[in-house]
Amino acid sequence: MMKDTITFRYRMSDRDVFYGGGVVNGARSITLMEDAAKRLMAKTFGNTGRCVEVKKVRLYTPCFAGDYMEYIAGIRKQEGNKVLIEVRSFKIIEVPADPPYPSSIDVLEDPPLSTVVQFWYEY
Template identity: 65%
Template structure:
C-alpha cells in the first residue's frame, strides 16, 4: 500500500481499496480458469480482521469455492507480510512478520458469460 491509498489519520488505508484489489484478483482467477471474467452478481461475505497501513506489503490469494451451474463463488484473502515499525530507526525500515497476518476475506459470486 502506498501513501496515495491513505484515507484516515495515522496512515490507515481505506478498506474499499483492499476490496477493489481483491476484486481484481478474483477476476484474474476467473479469466485464467474459465476463459472469461463474467460479472459479479453478489458479494456474500466481507470480513475485516487487520487494518492496513501505507507501507504494508500485502499478498492476495484467490480460490474457487463452488461452481453451481453458471454461478461461481470465489473467495479472496489478503495477508500482510511486511509492515512499518512504530519507531523506525531509518526512514526505509520495515518489519518482516514471522507469520503473515490475515487482513481481509471476501467472497464474490460471479455469473459467467455464455
C-alpha cells in the same frame, strides 16, 4: 480447500490512505480483492465474468501505508455458470513503529489475516 488459486502482492502507498494515522480504507483492499477474483476468472474460464453478488465481507486487521499485502483468491464452489470465489488478504510486511531508516520494513513471520471477501461470479 480451494482448487484453483491465484496470488498477488501489493504495497499500500500514501495514495491509498483514507484516515488519519496512515490507515488505508477497507474499500481499497476490497477493490484489490475484486481484481484478484477477476484474475482468477480470466485464468480459469478465459474471461473476467461478472460479479453478481458480494456474499461476505470481514475486516480483521487494518493496513497502513507501506504495508505489503498478499491477496489469495480461490474458487470455493461452482454451481452451473456461477462460481463462488473467496479472496483472503494477509499483511506480510509492515513498516516498523519507529523505523531506523526510511526504507525499513519488518517481514512478518506469521502474517495476520486482514480481510476475507466472497464473491459470486457468472461466466
